[in-house]
Amino acid sequence: MDRNNRLCALSRIKTILESLEIPEDDVEMRQICDLVSNYLDTKCEHHIVTDYIDIGPDKGYTIRFCDVCMRTFS
Numbered sequence: 507m508d509r510n511n512r513l514c515a516l517s518r519i520k521t522i523l524e525s526l527e528i529p530e531d532d533v534e535m536r537q538i539c540d541l542v543s544n545y546l547d548t549k550c551e552h553h554i555v556t557d558y559i560d561i562g563p564d565k566g567y568t569i570r571f572c573d574v575c576m577r578t579f580s
């Protein structure tokens with residue numbers, strides 16, 4: 507469970523990082539983003555859940571995502 511807490515924290519960090527505009531020449535920042543991404547990709551034993559997203563009275567779609575790292579799957 508500890509491990510999942512770390513992964514959840516990193517997934518929140520990833521969301522924050524993705525909301526930033528990182529200049530091409532900020533190499534260290536880009537490395538941090540890559541590290542976070544790779545860590546989640548390689549360390550998460552995905553726990554995939556399915557959710558239904560309503561986008562209208564009779565419209566919607568199903569998404570599958572990992573509720574630990576929040577990665578979506580098609």
Ligand SMILES: [Zn+2]
Nearest residue numbers: 550552572575
């Ligand atoms: Zn995952």
